[in-house]
Amino acid sequence: MDLHKLTIHELRELLANKEISVLELTEDVFKRIDDVEDKVKSFLTLTKEQALARAKDIDEKLAKGEKLGALAGIPVGIKDNICTEGVRTTCASKMLANFTPPYNATVMKKLESADAIMVGKTNMDEFAMGSSTENSAFFPTRNPWNLDRVPGGSSGGSAASVASDEVIFALGSDTGGSIRQPAAFCGVVGLKPTYGTVSRYGLIAFASSLDQIGPFTKDVTDCALVMNVITGHDDFDSTSVPMDHPDYTKFLINDIKGMRIGIPKEYFGEGIDPGVEAKIKEAIAKLEELGAIAEECSLPHTEYAMPAYYIIAPAEASSNLARYDGVRYGLRVEAEDVLTMFNRSRAQGFGTEVKRRIMLGTYALSSGYYDAYYLKALKVRNLVKQDFDRAFEKFDCLLTPIAPSVAFEFRSKADPLSMYKQDVCTIPINLAGLPALSLPYGLVDGMPVGLQLIGKPFDEGTLLRVAYTLEQNTDETRLKPVLGGSGR
Amino acid sequence: MSKYEAVIGLEVHVELKTKTKIFCGCPTEFGAEPNTNVCPICLGLPGSTGVLNKKVVEYAIKAGLALNCEIAGYNKFDRKNYYYPDLPKGFQVSQYDYPIAFNGYLDIEVNGETKRIGIERLHIEEDPGKLVHLGETITVAQGSLIDYNRSGMPLVEIVTKPVIHSGEEARVYLEKLKQTLEYTGVSDVKMEQGSLRCDANVSVRPVGSEKLGTKTEIKNLNSFRAVQRAIEYEIARQIDVLEDGEKVIPETRTWDENKGITLSMRNKENPDYRCFTEADLPPLDVSREWVEELRNSLPELPDARKKRLIEVDGLPEYDATVITSTKALADFYDRTVEKYKDAKTVSNWIMGEFSRLLNANNLEVSETKVTPDGLAKLLGLIENGTISGKIAKQVFEEMFSTGDDPAEIVKKKGLVQISDQGQLEGIIAEVIANNPKSVEDYKNGKEKAIGFLVGQVMKATRGKANPGMVNKLLKEKLDQI
Numbered sequence: 001m002d003l004h005k006l007t008i009h010e011l012r013e014l015l016a017n018k019e020i021s022v023l024e025l026t027e028d029v030f031k032r033i034d035d036v037e038d039k040v041k042s043f044l045t046l047t048k049e050q051a052l053a054r055a056k057d058i059d060e061k062l063a064k065g066e067k068l069g070a071l072a073g074i075p076v077g078i079k080d081n082i083c084t085e086g087v088r089t090t091c092a093s094k095m096l097a098n099f100t101p102p103y104n105a106t107v108m109k110k111l112e113s114a115d116a117i118m119v120g121k122t123n124m125d126e127f128a129m130g131s132s133t134e135n136s137a138f139f140p141t142r143n144p145w146n147l148d149r150v151p152g153g154s155s156g157g158s159a160a161s162v163a164s165d166e167v168i169f170a171l172g173s174d175t176g177g178s179i180r181q182p183a184a185f186c187g188v189v190g191l192k193p194t195y196g197t198v199s200r201y202g203l204i205a206f207a208s209s210l211d212q213i214g215p216f217t218k219d220v221t222d223c224a225l226v227m228n229v230i231t232g233h234d235d236f237d238s239t240s241v242p243m244d245h246p247d248y249t250k251f252l253i254n255d256i257k258g259m260r261i262g263i264p265k266e267y268f269g270e271g272i273d274p275g276v277e278a279k280i281k282e283a284i285a286k287l288e289e290l291g292a293i294a295e296e297c298s299l300p301h302t303e304y305a306m307p308a309y310y311i312i313a314p315a316e317a318s319s320n321l322a323r324y325d326g327v328r329y330g331l332r333v334e335a336e337d338v339l340t341m342f343n344r345s346r347a348q349g350f351g352t353e354v355k356r357r358i359m360l361g362t363y364a365l366s367s368g369y370y371d372a373y374y375l376k377a378l379k380v381r382n383l384v385k386q387d388f389d390r391a392f393e394k395f396d397c398l399l400t401p402i403a404p405s406v407a408f409e410f411r412s413k414a415d416p417l418s419m420y421k422q423d424v425c426t427i428p429i430n431l432a433g434l435p436a437l438s439l440p441y442g443l444v445d446g447m448p449v450g451l452q453l454i455g456k457p458f459d460e461g462t463l464l465r466v467a468y469t470l471e472q473n474t475d476e477t478r479l480k481p482v483l484g485g486s487g488r
Numbered sequence: 489m490s491k492y493e494a495v496i497g498l499e500v501h502v503e504l505k506t507k508t509k510i511f512c513g514c515p516t517e518f519g520a521e522p523n524t525n526v527c528p529i530c531l532g533l534p535g536s537t538g539v540l541n542k543k544v545v546e547y548a549i550k551a552g553l554a555l556n557c558e559i560a561g562y563n564k565f566d567r568k569n570y571y572y573p574d575l576p577k578g579f580q581v582s583q584y585d586y587p588i589a590f591n592g593y594l595d596i597e598v599n600g601e602t603k604r605i606g607i608e609r610l611h612i613e614e615d616p617g618k619l620v621h622l623g624e625t626i627t628v629a630q631g632s633l634i635d636y637n638r639s640g641m642p643l644v645e646i647v648t649k650p651v652i653h654s655g656e657e658a659r660v661y662l663e664k665l666k667q668t669l670e671y672t673g674v675s676d677v678k679m680e681q682g683s684l685r686c687d688a689n690v691s692v693r694p695v696g697s698e699k700l701g702t703k704t705e706i707k708n709l710n711s712f713r714a715v716q717r718a719i720e721y722e723i724a725r726q727i728d729v730l731e732d733g734e735k736v737i738p739e740t741r742t743w744d745e746n747k748g749i750t751l752s753m754r755n756k757e758n759p760d761y762r763c764f765t766e767a768d769l770p771p772l773d774v775s776r777e778w779v780e781e782l783r784n785s786l787p788e789l790p791d792a793r794k795k796r797l798i799e800v801d802g803l804p805e806y807d808a809t810v811i812t813s814t815k816a817l818a819d820f821y822d823r824t825v826e827k828y829k830d831a832k833t834v835s836n837w838i839m840g841e842f843s844r845l846l847n848a849n850n851l852e853v854s855e856t857k858v859t860p861d862g863l864a865k866l867l868g869l870i871e872n873g874t875i876s877g878k879i880a881k882q883v884f885e886e887m888f889s890t891g892d893d894p895a896e897i898v899k900k901k902g903l904v905q906i907s908d909q910g911q912l913e914g915i916i917a918e919v920i921a922n923n924p925k926s927v928e929d930y931k932n933g934k935e936k937a938i939g940f941l942v943g944q945v946m947k948a949t950r951g952k953a954n955p956g957m958v959n960k961l962l963k964e965k966l967d968q969i
Contacts, residue, residue, distance in 0.1 A: 083535040096534065103528045105535060202535040209767035236529075238539045238769055316767060319567050322578025323532050327634070342571055365569075365762035374764060 004032040004165040005480075008074050008222040011168060015062070015073055022062065022073030026055035026117055029075040033119070033166045039483055041141050042161035044080050046120040047087055051075065054117050061115075069114030070229055076111060077161040077170035080121040081128055082213065083202040084108055087118075091204050092136035093126045095324045095331050095349030105202020106234045107171060107213055114229040119167055122157030126351045127321065128178055128206045130154050131422040132413065135353045140410060143185060144481035145447050149407040152182030152422075155216070159186040162216045163481050169226055170216040175206045176309055177402070177426025179214045180438035184402035184450020187440040187479035189217045189467070191227065194458045195433035196241035199234030207316040208239075210309075210430040219478065220439070220468045224248035227460065243458070251461035254472045257291030261466070262395035266302035267425050273405040275444035279476075280401050283441045283451050286474055287399070287466070297395065299387040304380045305428040310420060311364045311377035312431070317354075318361030324349060356416065385432045392456045397463060400425050402438050402450035429454055437463040442476040492692045492730070494723040495700055496652035497608075498715075500665060501643050502675045503615065503683040504547040509640040510614045511538025511581070516642075518681055522620075522635035530640030532576030537768045540565075544642040545588070547674035548612045549774065549782050551644055552589025554672045554789055555607050555665075559779045560588050563772040565612075568761040574617040574634055582645075584763040587611035588774070594668065595791065596660045605661050606649035615641040638682075650689070650700065655719035659712045662686060667790050671815040679711060688719055691736070692726045701726070702736040706750055708743045718743040722750050793818055801831035810839050816853035817843075820860050827864030830871075837863060841881055845888045857891030858884070866894040876955050879903050907954040909961070912945075915953070916962055919944045920969070930966055938962060 003011065003025045014020045030048055037043060058073050078084060081091045083101035085108070090096045104112070111118070125135035133141045133156025141156045143149040144164035151160040155172025159182035162170050172179040174192035183190025191214045198213040205211060215226035231245040263284060268277055284294050326332035326345030333344035350358070364373040391398060403422055413419040429436040435455045440448045453463040471477045509516055512529035528536040545563075552559055566584035592607035617636040623629035646665065652658050666677045666684060677684045691703035706722055709715045726736050741750040788796070790812050797808035797818075812818045817838065824834045842863070846853065866884060869875050875883065875898055886897045898904055906912060919941055920927055929937040938959075945958045 081535075083533075089534070091534075099534065101528075101533065101535065103533070103536075201537050204534040205537075205768075207767075208537075235539060237537045239537070239767070315764060319569050319579050319762075319764070322569060322571065323534070323576060325571060325573075325578060327573050328531065328576060329533070338573055339571075362762065365764055367760050367762075370762075370764075 003028040007218045008071065008168055008225050011074060022055040022058045025073060026051055026075055029119060029167065036164050036166065036483060039142065039147055040144055040160050040164045041139055042077065042122050042157040042166055043120040044090055044092060044123050044138060045088055047118055051117050051119050058115050070225065071111065072115035074116050074168050075119045076116045077120055077122045077158055077167040078118055079124055079155050079158050079172045081124060081173055081204040082107060082171060083204065084121065087121065089121065091127045092124045092138060093349065094137045099330050103202065106199035106236060107230050108202065110230055122161055122170060124157055125154035126354050128154040128173055128175055129353050129357055131181055131419055133157060134410065135351060137351050143407045144483050145187065145407065149409050152185030152407060154178040156182045158216050159183050159188060162188045162218060164483060169222055171213055172216055173203055173211055173213050175210045175313060176430050177423040179216065180426050180436060180450065180452060181403050181422060183216055183438040184448065185407035187448030187481065189220055189223050190438040191215055191223050191460065192429065192436050193231065193460055194435040196239055197231050197245065197458065199237045199240045201234055201236040205320040207313040208320060209316060210313060220464055220471050221252055224252055224464050246461060248460065248464060251464040252468045253465050254469050256287065256466055256469045259292045259466065260395045261287060261292050261294045262297040262391050262398040263294055264299045264398055264400060265296050266299055267400035271404050272401060276401050276405060276449050279442045279444060279449040280451050283470065284399060286470065290469055290473055297391050299391060301380065301383040301387050302428055305384050305431055306420065306424055308377040308380035309427045309431060310360065311373050312381060314357040314361030315364045315374050318358045318365065321358055381431045384428050388432045388434060397466060398454040400452045402426060402452045406444050406447035406449060425452060433457065435460045435463060437467055439467045439470065440477050440479050448479050491695055492727050493695045494653055494690065494692050495650045496658055496719060497650040497689040498648045498652065498658060498661065499687045500646045501685040502646060502669060502677060504544055504642040504644060505675050506541055506543040506547060506642055508541060510541050510544050510642040511640055514640065520637055522637060525637045531636055540769055541642065544612060545772065546782060548588050548610065548644050549779060550672045550786060551669060551674050552592065552610045553783050553786055554668050555592040555594060555610060557589035557592030557607060557610055559774060560586055561774055562586060563588050563774060565766040565769045566763045567766045568763050570759060570761055574619050576617065576636060576639055580614060580616060581766050582613035583611035594661060594664050596664045598657050598660050606651050608647045608649050610644050610646045613643050613645060615639065615643050655716035658688060658719050659716040662712050662715060667813065671787055671789055686715055688715060690719055690722045692723055692730065702738050704736065704738065705740045706743055707740060707753065710745065714743055714745055717748060718750055721748065725750065787815065801825065803831055803835050807835040807839060811835055820853055823860035824863045827861060828867045833867055841884050845885065856888060858887045862887050862894060869894055869898065873905060873907055873954065874898060875903055875905050879951055903952060905954045906949050906952050907957055912953060912957055912961055915945055915948050916965055919948065920965060927966065927969065
């Protein structure tokens, strides 16, 4: 049986009925990795030995009839900006190529106590800065649908590993679209939870006020199952919200009758590929057919979200990345004096895009420019939030495309601005701290299209419900790639 | 009279005495092995975030209240960005535009006059690690080691308004600040352990000028005396520079204790710290109720306490000043007076014997075994004539080292005063018989000779004779001769 093709809930059943062992499943997944990894290149590090040992361990517990966690024996890929004790965590940067954290991120502790099995650390854009995974300091990951195309980014390795069945699910992080856009490009389900839902302790920070960890899964049910494990208040992260989170599987309801869905007009038209727009419109029609009430609405400050984001995120990054100075860990380039050592280590450790953003952010925070850039961007951020607040007075959720186009070819967005525009539909959601789900919906030119469902704060439930209903009533959301293309 | 006026502002960093660090659970103990009290959070490892220690906020509010500050309801934290090897995150978490306490003051006394020193602000921040240079001084060091035990220790920075005008005022302000904070219990305020650190901003201007002169910042001030000396030196230096028709260079200078001079460390090129909100910490609301609760929990502060000792207990001002110099001493006094009402006698003993023994043994009040109860009992024994004042000092020394009850000590050592007239008369007769020369001197008008004879009686009784009675009886006997 091709166990790697299955979902969490399918495998849970097989494991519960003792039809398969965790070891069989884990070995099957590693066989799959052996078969396709040289084409897809999702992983920066594989942890096969630990995974197999853990599989045996869990099998023993199963045999003894011990109570196991909700993700017992399920293989998972972890984005390489999430700290894993004893397993190197590089952020796909030369700066951290030799960094092995002495501690686990809170999500890792949660996955461990849920008895999930980490199979490896997935590739990404360096320090999560990028939308194609081309900014990895090590190698690019390829899109399983067409190896000549990017998997999206920055969590490209996580998305590609799930799409190509190298793992059953994966975790990524999303600062401006880094879960949702690669999920859309690779045809899997991705969720960026509400800011504060998942602990950021152990997530190597890019922009602290925007970063959020979330799941990549093969279907909506799996998304709810993973959310049940990774959410929750954390005493180590003061931005994690002290509230009880629901059982997300309760929202897996095949019924959206009467649900009011807003279609913000600013997310359509100019800049959006007509094929993508047509697919999204199809999805809207399908939702209406299923009883939802879709209506156009307006988020008037949308066009200012991207410029505000490219002040706020780099400003925070310039400070968050200041700790990489060669003193305590990471790359150190020796020099005669300490200042030169700092400078050389950072010059050699960081890639072009990271340096660009550090410079942008440093500039925006400098005295004399602070008010004109950073402070103004914060004001815009507030306006963007208020747009959403107003829309949610009327709607249960909003629906937009995830990205302006399907996955593009390598090196086709060499100019940074055209790459930044990839995130035009996803950035406003991070600025507002809202939850948003990326759901595959059909193909254009043989590549998956993603639709974005945006929810009220902490209302991931509605997003799961809408996505689940669509999933139950069309074939457009279940897509399997063929691993075609030259892969050059 | 100088034609220049000095303008001085002090920036004081005070380490708060919380059990754990500001954003993590690492202990704050002083003197641990380097780099043992550390974790991913205070090492600023990639991915770490932290949670603000509530005690830090509580202590900062208490300190602010003790310094007569207003307390901010809305608080936020900021990042101060700069590169230094002891700063593990490349930024220091501090409060930039919303300090937790502001607009306070301390009254000091200089040359018999009371002067109010305005306090601009008090804000919370984290301490960086500590660099240990391998060499005599930083300039000739061959290398440096970093101890991150100090990283993430909670601090408050207390900034005065530029209203101090001499090195002496600066020192007296610091002493008052230390005293006040010691009373609140929020810090050890020990300069020698680095829990109180002071930088001084010094400038001079022609008398009558409104405009501030160019200032220098003086660092490496390791004692209150150093603060005063360094400021005095720096004022004189700046006046010399101006008198020579040159300009004071805005710079950071270091105090060389041995040479007694300040030296240029680096030009102050106004570093841009790019302060902005620390997104890892949500804004903090401090409720009025909490502030009032903390205000009510503050002990009586030095000024109020001194006033009470003068006005209620009737102590001379000098006594009240000495007794209230530390909270521990003042508490000892108050608790003794509760049991033994003669305040002046208690004060004499605390300023005298008690302080002498503390100094001689280099102990803090809290480290001694003698209790206020014990001292009160001892004074009672003197009052009721059981022992003499002289014997009492001997008993007190014993109490100081053992903590034993004074009555027990007196009993055990047989120190009860001899007040039996018949017994004393016998001893006096013997002394008179054995010292005819002194008796003759006395008879010839040498009044002082009686002192020797009293001494002989005391010697014979090993100090236990009631001195008043001995004096009286001896005189009577001699006059009869």
